[in-house]
Amino acid sequence: MHGFIFSEIQKYVEAKFDRKTWFAILQDAGLAEKSYENFLDYTDAEAVAIVTTASNMTGTPAGEILEDFGIFLGGDLMKVYRPVIDSNWTTIDFLANVESTIHHIVRTRNRSARPPALVCERRADDEVLITYTSPRKMCALARGITKGVAAHYREAITIAEDTCMLRGDPSCQLRVRRSATA
Amino acid sequence: MKYSQGRVHGVSPVTFLQMVEQDQTTCTVSVRKNDQRGSLYFQKGVLMDAETRDLSGTDAAYAIINWRDPELEIVYDGNPHPRRIERPLMAIILDVYKMVDEAGRASGRAEGTARDPEDGQTSSATHDLEDMEMNTLPALLDDFKEEVPEFVSTDIVSVDSGLSISGSSADPDFDASVASACSAEVVKANRRTLELLGLGAHSTEDILISSAKVYLLIRMLGPEYYHVLAVNRKGNLGLARAIMKKHQPRLLRAISDLE
16 A cells, blocks of 8 residues: 555544554554555555554444544545646546546556556436445545545545445445535 | 847747746837838846837737737847836736627627727737637547647646546656656645745746756646646657747637636
């Protein structure tokens, strides 16, 4: 997993709690003294260990932590990629185009980032169906990022998860609908 | 005192002024447009002063840079000129672009052009602006790389994340993603250094890294992004730097347009 994601996890923990908590999580996760750099690649297992430890420490389900982190990450990603995002897009437009624009750039220019392959199918002006099949099974993160994108556009959305790999389905399907301006 | 002069052909006024700045030339650039005349005074590449019939200082520079297709004459007169312009040339050029853009938007830009307030003609800045508006970052980088001899790779990178938001490579063996992410660390370290030295954390124009195989040139595009270029060591470093500088306004424009 790209070092940027770990830097974002650290930023998220420090924003929600403090730096001391971040070091405590690393300590309990068996990653004491570890520092993460944006230009290096790390194993997915380290991210899982950090989230699991944070879940145990706070008593919050890992899925909830991932989703909340996704909201944080989604906002930061929108800031980073702002210059290549069509200023006329809405949340639904962005999601419908995320593979051909953002993920394409990430894959070609930031090779270790390896974003999940998403199939985004526009169902209506205000609805998109996202099919997520990553073996990481982090659909909660995808849900959070989607909410972070909507927060960026100040739009209210609903997300229905019709199928989920964590429930034994072959893929996670997120039906995202724009409800009204937030 | 040395005195020589010559007319300038085949290069846009903005590009020419950037070349004067880049080459740190001491000269007077005389600008003529119909019956209007103006002068831009440079001392070692720094724009010191400007004059037209009715204006002086920064106001005159704004007016002159906005003239469409003027005749340019460069005079190496060696006369020092008192400084009345504090704003950097690049900032003035960008201001002119913005003013023309705003004027165009205000007038509805019926035909997609703005009018020069002084002579009613479409300004050269407007022409440049139209080119910019039609181009996305990938298209601008494609144009850019065509001009760079011994081009290896180029990216627009976010300082904070080290992530490339657009780029292009000629050499598949050159790992542009590592170059982008690592150069972000160089930019951040450079900022810290300048801050500690009291020189202003955001005062960097460009950074050069020379290695055995490539030159890495980094040019800031505001506080959040930078433009990185890798060129083969056979390339001309000065030329590459000048080309980056020439393309900077367009890239800045493409980034800030969408803010």
